[in-house]
Amino acid sequence: MSKNKGFSDTSAGRYSLALYELAEESSLISEVEEHSLLIIKLISSSDDFNSLIRNPTNKKEDQLKIISKISEKFNLNNLLTKFLSFLILKRRFFYVEKILKNFIETCSKKRGELKGELRSAKQLTKEEINIIKEALINSFGSKIKLNYKNDESLIGGLIVKVGSTMVDTSIKSKLQQIQNKMIEA
Secondary structure, three states: OOOOOOOOHHHHHHHHHHHHHHHHHOOOHHHHHHHHHHHHHHHHHOHHHHHHHHOOOOOHHHHHHHHHHHHHHHOOOHHHHHHHHHHHHOOOHHHHHHHHHHHHHHHHHHOOOEEEEEEEOOOOOHHHHHHHHHHHHHHHOOOEEEEEEEOHHHOOOEEEEEOOEEEEOOHHHHHHHHHHHHHHO
């Protein structure tokens, strides 16, 4: 396997840091972050938009027109629109999702937030998620950006992961431990 994996995490980091610095200069970080999340959602929810990004045979002009229309429809920040256009012109639009996710992470880090994941077997209400988030904030003594996912394969319980710390109270995990002990015996 070669060392060069194409467009590396380092490259995505450089582009996202450039976007962060431009947004910071213009005092538009929260607005650009909000609109970046919107673009990320659009990528995951629209097969047509995803195809526009992933298909290398699309012409730059077509991509620029569509970004312009999306910008108008969703009233995107001018800085973000110019940045997306720049990516298209430099033939880096294929990596836009990676770059924008990296930008969101950079914003969180600059605010001093930790990244956390919460998975539960049953669907949790917003109130339950907030109670867990508050407990984590008290435990870690820092702001936490918590991503929640319902995962019925856990059978019961929760899995909470913040940074390198993970707490797994799922029934699936307990059953796996019992199975491993039985195999060892």
